Amino acid sequence: MKLPEMSDAEVLLQHSELMEYYRRKLARWERQQRHYSDAAAAANLSLPQQPATFDPEASWLKFHLGINRYALYTRDDPGIARLLQDMRSSVIISADYTQDEKALKGVCDCSQVVKPSGHHLKLALKFKDFGKSMFKPMRQERNEQTPEDVFYFVDFQRHNAEIAAFHLDRVLDFRRVPPVIGRLVNVSGEILHVTRNEELKSVFFTSPANNTCFFAKCLYVCKTEYAVCGHPDLLEGSMSAYLPGLSIAPRISIPNPWIRSYTFTGKEEWEVNPFYCDTIRRLYPYNSGNRLLNIIDMAIFDFLTGNMDRHHYEIFTKFGDAGFLLHFDNARGFGRHSHDELSILAPLTQCCTIKRSTLLRLHLLTRPDLRLSEVMRESLDGDPLRPVLTEPHLLALDRRLEKILRAVQRCVRKLGERQVVVADFVEVPDDPATRSPQPPLPPEPRSR
Amino acid sequence: MKLPEMSDAEVLLQHSELMEYYRRKLARWERQQRHYSDAAAAANLSLPQQPATFDPEASWLKFHLGINRYALYTRDDPGIARLLQDMRSSVIISADYTQDEKALKGVCDCSQVVKPSGHHLKLALKFKDFGKSMFKPMRQERNEQTPEDVFYFVDFQRHNAEIAAFHLDRVLDFRRVPPVIGRLVNVSGEILHVTRNEELKSVFFTSPANNTCFFAKCLYVCKTEYAVCGHPDLLEGSMSAYLPGLSIAPRISIPNPWIRSYTFTGKEEWEVNPFYCDTIRRLYPYNSGNRLLNIIDMAIFDFLTGNMDRHHYEIFTKFGDAGFLLHFDNARGFGRHSHDELSILAPLTQCCTIKRSTLLRLHLLTRPDLRLSEVMRESLDGDPLRPVLTEPHLLALDRRLEKILRAVQRCVRKLGERQVVVADFVEVPDDPATRSPQPPLPPEPRSR
Numbered sequence: 055m056k057l058p059e060m061s062d063a064e065v066l067l068q069h070s071e072l073m074e075y076y077r078r079k080l081a082r083w084e085r086q087q088r089h090y091s092d093a094a095a096a097a098n099l100s101l102p103q104q105p106a107t108f109d110p111e112a113s114w115l116k117f118h119l120g121i122n123r124y125a126l127y128t129r130d131d132p133g134i135a136r137l138l139q140d141m142r143s144s145v146i147i148s149a150d151y152t153q154d155e156k157a158l159k160g161v162c163d164c165s166q167v168v169k170p171s172g173h174h175l176k177l178a179l180k181f182k183d184f185g186k187s188m189f190k191p192m193r194q195e196r197n198e199q200t201p202e203d204v205f206y207f208v209d210f211q212r213h214n215a216e217i218a219a220f221h222l223d224r225v226l227d228f229r230r231v232p233p234v235i236g237r238l239v240n241v242s243g244e245i246l247h248v249t250r251n252e253e254l255k256s257v258f259f260t261s262p263a264n265n266t267c268f269f270a271k272c273l274y275v276c277k278t279e280y281a282v283c284g285h286p287d288l289l290e291g292s293m294s295a296y297l298p299g300l301s302i303a304p305r306i307s308i309p310n311p312w313i314r315s316y317t318f319t320g321k322e323e324w325e326v327n328p329f330y331c332d333t334i335r336r337l338y339p340y341n342s343g344n345r346l347l348n349i350i351d352m353a354i355f356d357f358l359t360g361n362m363d364r365h366h367y368e369i370f371t372k373f374g375d376a377g378f379l380l381h382f383d384n385a386r387g388f389g390r391h392s393h394d395e396l397s398i399l400a401p402l403t404q405c406c407t408i409k410r411s412t413l414l415r416l417h418l419l420t421r422p423d424l425r426l427s428e429v430m431r432e433s434l435d436g437d438p439l440r441p442v443l444t445e446p447h448l449l450a451l452d453r454r455l456e457k458i459l460r461a462v463q464r465c466v467r468k469l470g471e472r473q474v475v476v477a478d479f480v481e482v483p484d485d486p487a488t489r490s491p492q493p494p495l496p497p498e499p500r501s502r
Numbered sequence: 503m504k505l506p507e508m509s510d511a512e513v514l515l516q517h518s519e520l521m522e523y524y525r526r527k528l529a530r531w532e533r534q535q536r537h538y539s540d541a542a543a544a545a546n547l548s549l550p551q552q553p554a555t556f557d558p559e560a561s562w563l564k565f566h567l568g569i570n571r572y573a574l575y576t577r578d579d580p581g582i583a584r585l586l587q588d589m590r591s592s593v594i595i596s597a598d599y600t601q602d603e604k605a606l607k608g609v610c611d612c613s614q615v616v617k618p619s620g621h622h623l624k625l626a627l628k629f630k631d632f633g634k635s636m637f638k639p640m641r642q643e644r645n646e647q648t649p650e651d652v653f654y655f656v657d658f659q660r661h662n663a664e665i666a667a668f669h670l671d672r673v674l675d676f677r678r679v680p681p682v683i684g685r686l687v688n689v690s691g692e693i694l695h696v697t698r699n700e701e702l703k704s705v706f707f708t709s710p711a712n713n714t715c716f717f718a719k720c721l722y723v724c725k726t727e728y729a730v731c732g733h734p735d736l737l738e739g740s741m742s743a744y745l746p747g748l749s750i751a752p753r754i755s756i757p758n759p760w761i762r763s764y765t766f767t768g769k770e771e772w773e774v775n776p777f778y779c780d781t782i783r784r785l786y787p788y789n790s791g792n793r794l795l796n797i798i799d800m801a802i803f804d805f806l807t808g809n810m811d812r813h814h815y816e817i818f819t820k821f822g823d824a825g826f827l828l829h830f831d832n833a834r835g836f837g838r839h840s841h842d843e844l845s846i847l848a849p850l851t852q853c854c855t856i857k858r859s860t861l862l863r864l865h866l867l868t869r870p871d872l873r874l875s876e877v878m879r880e881s882l883d884g885d886p887l888r889p890v891l892t893e894p895h896l897l898a899l900d901r902r903l904e905k906i907l908r909a910v911q912r913c914v915r916k917l918g919e920r921q922v923v924v925a926d927f928v929e930v931p932d933d934p935a936t937r938s939p940q941p942p943l944p945p946e947p948r949s950r
Contacts, residue, residue, distance in 0.1 A: 203709035203731040259766045261651035283651040318707045 066121040066303050066370055073110065075302050080108055080184060090250065104147040104248060106184055113137040114185035117233065118298045123373040125229035126380075137185075138235040141293040142438055144181035146239075149249040152178045152188060175270055175282055176211070177245065177254075179293070187293035189239060190216055190385055191282040196444050200389035206362035207316050211385030213292035214442045219359055219384030220294075221433040221442075222451075225426070226358075227415050228351060230381040232295040236439030239291055241284040242266050290439055294382070305368045305380070311340065311349065312401050313365050324400055331405040339375045344478055346401075347409045348379045353401040354412065358454050359387025360395055391446040394454050399461055406465035409478040416459060420452075427452045514569040514751050514818055523750050524563065528556055528632060538698065552595035552696060554632050561585040562633035565681065566746045571821040573677035574828075585633075586683040589741040590886055592629035594687075597697040600626045600636060623718055623730055624659070625693065625702075627741070635741040637687060638664055638833055639730040644892050648837035654810035655764050659833030662890045664740035667807055667832030669881040669890075670899075673874070674806075675863050676799060678829040680743040684887030687739055689732040690714050738887055742830070753828070755814045759788065759797065760849050762810060772848055779853040787823045792926055794849075795857045796827045801849040802860065806902050807835025808843055839894040842902050847909055854913035857926040864907060868900075875900045 062068060083106055094101040109115075116133040120126075127134050155176070176190045193210040194200075200209050213236070220234035239245065246258050246266070258268045259281070267283035282289060297303065311334045315322050324330040340346045349367075356364050363386040369377040402408060419426040427448040434442040465474045510516060531554055542549040557563075564581040568574075575582050603624070624638045641658040642648075648657050661684070668682035687693065694706050694714070705716045707729070715731035730737060745751065759782045763770050772778040788794045797815075804812050811834040817825040850856060867874040875896040882890040913922045 202711035203713050203715055203729065205710055262653055263650035265651050267651055281651065 060122050064123045065119070066123075066372055067118055067298055069119060071302060072115060072118055072298070075299065076115065076184065077108070080106055083184075086250075102247065105182070106147060106180075107182055109183040112183040112185060113140045114181075114183070114295060117295060118303075121298070121303075121370075123370075123377055125378060126232060127229050129227065129229070134233055137233050137295055140181065140183070140185060141187050141233070141295060142235050142237050144183065144185065146179045146244040146248055147182055148180040149189075149245040149254065150178050150180075150251050151254060152176055175268065178296075179239075179244070186296040188296065189237075190292045190294070191239075192290040193282065196441070199392065202390070202393075205318070206314070206386060206389075209363070209386050209389055212388060213290060213385070214439065215359065215361075215388040216292035216294060216385045217437055217439065217442050218430070218434060218447075219355075219361075219381070219387055221430060221437075222358060223355060223381055225419070225429050225433060226355065226412075228355065228378075228381065230378050231384065232297055232380075232382055234292050234294045236437045236442065237291060237293045238288045238438070240287045241268065241282075241289050242287045292385075297380075297382075304371045306371055307366045307368050309366055310364050312353065314362060316365070324404065325397070328404065331401070335405070343375055344409075345375060346405060347407065347412075347476060347478060350401045350405060350408055351412055352379050352381060353399055354408075354416070354458055355381055356387070357395070357398040357458065358451055359384060360389055360391075360393070360398070360450075360454075361387035362395055362398060388443060388447050391444070391450040394450070394457060396457070399458065402458070403461050403465075406469055406474050407476055408462055408465075408474065410475050411478050413462060413475055416455060419455060420459065425452060426455050508570050512571045513567070514571075514820060515566055515746055517567060519750060520563060520566055520746070521558065523747065524632065525556070528554055531632070550695065553630070554595060554628075555630055557631040560631040560633060561588045562629075562631070562743060565743060566751075569746070569751075569818075571818075571825055573826060574680060575677055577675065577677070582681055585681050585743060588629065588631070588633060589635050589681070589743060590683050590685050592631065592633065594627050594692040594696060595630055596628040597637075597693040597702065598626050598628075598699050599702060600624055623716065626744075627687075627692070634744040636744065637685075638740045638742070639687075640738040641730065644889070647840065650838070650841070653766070654762070654834065654837075657811070657834050657837055660836060661738060661740035661833065662887065663807065663809075663836040664742060664833045665885055665887065665890045666878070666882060666895075667803075667809075667829070667835055668742075669878060669885075670806060671803060671829055673867070673877050673881060674803065674860075676803065676826075676829065678826050679832065680745055680828075680830055682740050682742045684885045684890065685739060685741045686736045686886070687732075688735045689716065689730075689737050690735045740833075745828075752819045753816045754819055755816050757814055758812050760801065761813050764813070772852065773845070776852065779849070783853070791823055792857075793823060794853060795855065795860075795924060795926060798849045798853060798856055799860055800827055800829060801847055802856075802864070802906055803829055804835070805843070805846040805906065806899055807832060808837055808839075808841070808846070808898075808902075809835035810843055810846060836891060836895050839892070839898040842898070842905060844905070847906065850906070851909050851913075854917055854922055855924055856910055856913075856922065858923050859926050861910060861923055864903060867903060868907065873900060874903050 087104065087106075091101055113133055113136040117127065117137050120128065120131055120133060122128075175193075176188055179187050179189050181187070190211055190213045192213045194212055196214055217234050217236050220231045223229065223231035241258075245268070246255060249255060254268075257270070258266065261267045261281070261283050263283075265283040265286045267281040269281035297305070312324050313322060315325075323333075327333075334340045335346065340349070352364065352367060356362075361384055363383075368380045368382070370380075396403075418424055419429065430443070430451060431448055434440060462474065535552065535554075539549055561581055561584040565575065565585050568576065568579055568581060570576075623641075624636055627635050627637050629635070638659055638661045640661045642660055644662055665682050665684050668679045671677065671679035689706075693716070694703060697703060702716075705718070707715055707717070709715045709729070709731050711731075713731040713734045715729040717729035745753070760772050761770060763773075771781075775781075782788050783794065788797070800812065800815060804810075809832055811831075816828045816830070818828075844851075866872055867877065878891070878899060879896055882888060910922065
C-alpha cells in the first residue's frame with residue numbers, strides 16, 4: 055500500500071537535528087585526531103592520517119532520515135542500495151570494540167550460561183564519511199551445521215546469517231532489519247592499523263600459518279582457539295548499518311514474552327502452559343494495538359531463520375507502543391538447515407492470530423514464480439560474499455514457510471478466518487483509557 | 503635380537519612386591535565400599551554393587567610384571583593382546599578424574615597459554631579386576647584436520663591418535679607406549695552411574711538432542727561447547743593402560759631439550775642455533791649412553807605422527823640413565839595429514855646420529871611388502887574403532903618415513919656412516935667417572 059507523506063511525528067529524526075549531531079561528532083573526532091597527532095609529533099612518530107569528511111549526502115544519513123514509524127526504510131528507497139555499496143567499499147578510518155563489549159569492561163562472568171559478548175569478536179568500524187557498521191567476522195563454514203548437542207545460547211554468531219536475515223526481512227516486506235552486506239576486511243590494514251584502542255591492538259597475533267588473527271579479549275590467551283584469522287589478512291564478515299545513536303533516537307529493550315530459559319534444564323511458562331497467550335493478551339502492551347501481531351511477525355521471521363535466541367526485542371521510544379519491533383541480532387539463525395524448530399512459532403500457534411498483510415506476503419512467496427527460496431537466492435546473489443546461504447538452507451525456507459501456513463490453517467479451522475487473520479495498521483489512540491480498539495477479551499482462555 | 507633371561511635389576515617390578523601392592527589397594531577399596539554401603543543403608547538408599555575381584559592372573563598385572571629396562575613389553579608377549587581385550591570389554595566399576603586433573607583442584611589458570619588438563623575431559627576408569635585405563639573421549643571427527651591457524655598447544659587431544667600411536671610404536675619395535683585400544687563407553691552406565699566423585703557427577707547434562715554429555719569442570723557452564731556427548735549414551739574413546747603406580751615404580755619427568763616455546767612468538771635456542779646439538783651433547787645426561795639416541799628415536803616417532811607437543815619425557819628411575827624413554831601422551835598427533843612438520847625432526851637433523859636398530863627398522867618399513875602404511879593399516883584393523891586413521895593419514899606415514907631416511911642420508915653424506923649410524927645397547931657403567939664410552943667430543947661445533 056502507498057503511504058501518504060509523513061508528518062514529523064511519524065519520522066524518527068528531523069534533518070536539522072541529525073545534521074547538528076553529525077557536526078558535533080565530527081568536531082569531537084577532529085579534536086581527538088589533533089590530540090593524537092600532537093602526541094605523535096612530540097614523540098617523533100609519524101602517524102597515519104585518517105581524515106573524516108563531512109558529507110551531507112552520505113548514505114547513512116539518508117538511511118537514518120528515512121526511518122519512520124512503519125519501518126526502517128521504504129520499499130522503493132534507492133538509498134538502501136547506496137548504503138550497502140558504501141558499507142562494502144568505503145575506507146575504514148577507525149575500528150573499536152562495540153559499546154556493549156566496552157560496557158563489560160573486560161569482565162567475563164563465566165558463571166553465566168550465556169557467552170560474554172566479546173566471544174563473538176564483533177567490532178564497530180567507522181567510515182570516512184562517519185558512517186558506522188557492526189562487523190561480525192566469519193566463524194563457521196557455510197556448509198557446517200551447528201552440532202545438535204549445542205545449546206542455542208552458546209552457538210556461534212554467523213556472519214552469513216546476519217546477511218541472509220536482512221534479505222529475508224526485506225523479502226517478507228517487514229523492513230525491520232538494518233541493512234547488512236558482506237565484505238572482505240583486511241584485518242591488518244583496516245582494523246589493527248586504524249584502531250586507537252590499545253586493548254584491541256593487544257589481541258592481534260600471527261598464527262602458525264602466518265595469518266593475522268585476533269582473539270576475544272576476555273577469554274584471553276589460553277583461548278586462541280576462539281580467534282579468527284585472515285588469509286593472510288583478508289577476512290569475511292558482515293557489515294550491519296548502525297541505527298542512529300541512542301542520544302538522538304532512544305530505543306528500549308523489552309524481554310520477549312516467549313523468552314527461553316537460558317539454563318540446561320529450565321522451562322519457561324509458555325513451554326508448559328498451552329493457554330499462555332491468553333495471559334499475555336490481557337497484559338499491557340499486548341492487550342491492544344499491533345504489539346502482539348508484531349511479536350508474531352517476529353516469531354515467523356525467526357522460525358524461518360531458525361533463530362532461537364530472541365530474548366529481547368527493541369523499539370524506538372519515539373513511536374511509543376505503536377512502533378515496529380526491530381529485528382536485529384540475527385547471527386544465530388541459519389545454524390541447521392535439517393531441523394525446523396517449531397517451538398519458535400509458539401506465539402503464532404498459541405495466539406492463533408496473524409496480520410493479514412503478513413499472511414498475504416507469505417502466500418505470495420509460495421507461488422511457483424515467486425517461491426521464497428528463489429526470491430532469496432536472487433536477492434542474496436547481489437551480495438559480494440555469494441553464495442551467502444547453501445542450497446539446503448534456501449530449501450529449508452520453503453519447507454518452513456509451508457509449516458507456518460499449515461499452522462495458520464489449523465487456527466482458521468478452529469477459530470474462523472475473521473478471528474485469526476487481522477487487519478494491521480490499527481491506530482493506537484494516545485489516550486490510554488481507550489487503548490483497546492477491539493472489544494475487550496472475554497476472560498475464558500482460548501475463547502476468541 | 504633375542505634377549506637373555508632378565509635379572510631382577512633389569513625388570514621394573516618383582517612379583518611379590520606387586521601382589522602386595524594389589525592386595526593393599528583392594529583392601530582399601532573394599533573398606534571404602536563398605537563405608538558407602540553403610541551410609542546408603544542408613545539413608546535407606548539402595549546402592550549399585552561394584553564388587554572388585556582379586557585375580558592374580560589379571561592381564562594388567564602381567565603387563566606390569568613384564569616391564570623391563572629395554573621396553574614396556576617384549577615383542578612376542580601374548581599378554582598384550584589379552585590386556586587390550588580386557589580394556590575393551592571388562593566391566594567398569596569406577597570412574598574418576600585423573601590425578602593431574604585432581605592436582606589442579608578445579609583451578610584453571612587461563613592466563614597460562616597451555617590449556618588446563620581438564621579441557622581434555624580424560625578420565626581414569628577402573629575395571630572389576632582392578633586394572634585401570636585412561637579414557638580419552640572422541641573430540642574430533644577422523645576426517646577433520648586441525649586448522650592451520652591453531653597453535654599446537656591448544657589443539658584437541660584425539661582419541662584415535664592415542665590408539666594409532668600405540669600401534670606405530672609397536673610397528674617401529676620401540677614398545678615404549680603403554681597399550682591402547684578403542685572402546686565405545688556408555689557415559690551414563692559406565693561413567694555417571696559408577697563414579698563416586700560428586701564433582702564429576704555434576705558436570706553431566708542432557709543436550710538439546712537428548713544425548714548424555716559432560717563438560718570440563720574448570721571451564722564451567724558457559725563452556726558447554728567444550729562438552730562431549732554420547733549418542734545417546736555411547737561415546738568413542740581410547741583406553742590406555744595405566745603404568746604401575748608411582749609409589750612402587752617411580753618415574754621422573756624431564757624437559758625435552760628440544761622443547762618448544764609455549765607462547766605466540768617466542769623461539770627456543772634450538773630453533774635459532776644450528777649448533778644447538780653440540781651444546782646438548784656435552785651436557786649430562788646426553789653426553790653418554792643411549793639418552794641422546796633415545797631422544798632421536800622419540801623425535802622420529804613424533805615426526806611420523808606429527809606431534810609437536812613433546813615438552814617433557816618420562817623415564818623409570820629404577821633403570822637410571824640407561825632406561826628407555828616412555829612415549830606416552832600422543833593424542834596431539836595425527837592432526838594434519840597434509841603437512842609434515844620438519845621441525846619435529848630437529849634432534850635428528852641437528853645431531854646427525856641414529857641407532858642402527860632404528861634405521862634398520864625404518865628401512866624395512868619402506869619395502870613394498872612391508873610398507874609402513876600397509877603394516878599400520880593391518881595393525882589398526884584389529885581395533886574395535888576401525889578405521890582408526892583415514893587413508894590420507896596412513897599415506898602421510900610413508901611420505902614422512904621417506905623424509906626421515908633422506909635426513910639420515912644427508913648426515914651420512916656429510917659425516918660418514920660410522921659417525922652417524924650408531925650401535926645401541928651401549929652399556930652405561932655405574933661409575934660416573936667413566937660414563938662416556940665414546941671419546942670425548944672435541945670442542946669445535948659440528949666437527950664430529
